[in-house]
Amino acid sequence: MSDPLIAACRHALEHNLGLGREERVVVVDDRTRPVIATAFTKAAVGLGAEVTTVVIPVAAANGQEPPGAAALAMRDHDVALLITEKSLSWTRARVAATTAGARVASMTSITTGILLRTLTVDYRPVRDRVNRLCDQLDAGDSVHILSAAGTDLRISIAGRTAHGRKGGIFREPGQWGNLPCGEAFIAPVEGTACGVYVVDGSHAGLGRMETPLRITVENGLAARIEGGEPAARLQSLLESIGSPAAFNIAEFGIGCNHAARVTGTILEDEKAMHTCHIALGNNVHFGGTVDVPIHLDGVILQPDISIR
Structure with a gap:
């Protein structure tokens, strides 16, 4: 795995999400982007966070609710990274997570090119x-x-x-x-x-x-x-x-x-x-x-x- 990819993930975690040491991060992963999910995991661990990965099936459409275990994990962590093929942005699970105080980044269909191009800049x-x-x-x-x-x-x-x-x-x-x-x-x-x-x-x-x-x-x-x-x-x-x-x-x-x-x-x-x-x-x-x-x-x- 390339260091630039992990560096880009680290920048996003620090600059966009303000990730701190000992915060709890959940990576919701449908296994369509394993390289990116792994890069974010390594970057978060490198910043001193505790990381849990929850694997879910690929959804049929944007807006389909994730399984209950994933929804619960999103709600119970400080930061949720949604690295999936279909969007979880407009789901009850996401609403429950943010209502509970989680910071959520939805990265539907993200590619390494998009990540390197757009998550290394000042927002x-x-x-x-x-x-x-x-x-x-x-x-x-x-x-x-x-x-x-x-x-x-x-x-x-x-x-x-x-x-x-x-x-x-x-x-x-x-x-x-x-x-x-x-x-x-x-x-x-x-x-x-x-x-x-x-x-x-x-x-x-x-x-x-x-x-x-x-x-x-x-x-x-x-x-x-x-x-x-x-x-x-x-x-x-x-x-x-x-x-x-x-x-x-x-x-x-x-x-x-x-x-x-x-x-x-x-x-x-x-x-x-x-x-x-x-x-x-x-x-x-x-x-x-x-x-x-x-x-x-x-x-x-x-x-x-x-x-x-």
Whole structure:
């Protein structure tokens, strides 16, 4: 295992999570990224922490609850590192962990390249960008998104609160987020989104978009998904939930991380500068009302965003 990888993990543990000696760390590991899980373990032990690994099965979809033993371990440790193929961010287990005071870093589908590129930088400028955008979203009532690829989408954010202000720095009890981090995001008012958005960057569950997805939105739901085989796959993923709420326009977010780039891994892609993203499905844990076991983000390149 390369020393640069362990050094990057050590930087993230110290700079982003403020890990101290004798703190208790749990690594939730679905065995899809053993090199990264091992690197974080070695880095944490090197910092004087006590490390436990909990192995879980690979989930079927983002937002699926982990087994009870993993949920309990997340709640009962000072720091939880979620190194998994599918996201545990918007699960009851994560909410219970942060409510109990755990600091949680979710690293869905992280690669060694992403880790070395994005977890070795100073996150204070990222946090500053996020906070400025959160202020604008909090002061706004509506958002209009345009793009050269064909996006023309309007959403209401009246009465909703923007999130992401920690900007990748989770040093206090109960703080959490993605690593890499760097997005200002908000839950649109359900039933208000209308228009079209074109996903030409990447989409969770699909990867980098060779053919853009064109998603028509009516009354806050994705009413039509076009774009060949990837569109059919996304339709199937959403239909597998068995609820129309899976098609809910759940999130609008703006990327703020100067170190991130669009590579096909949504964890990094949605943080890249000069992008925004729309998510479908669950938003109940960040100000929305829809609770379904799926949350899938789609990245829009070079958007023109108006907040009113």
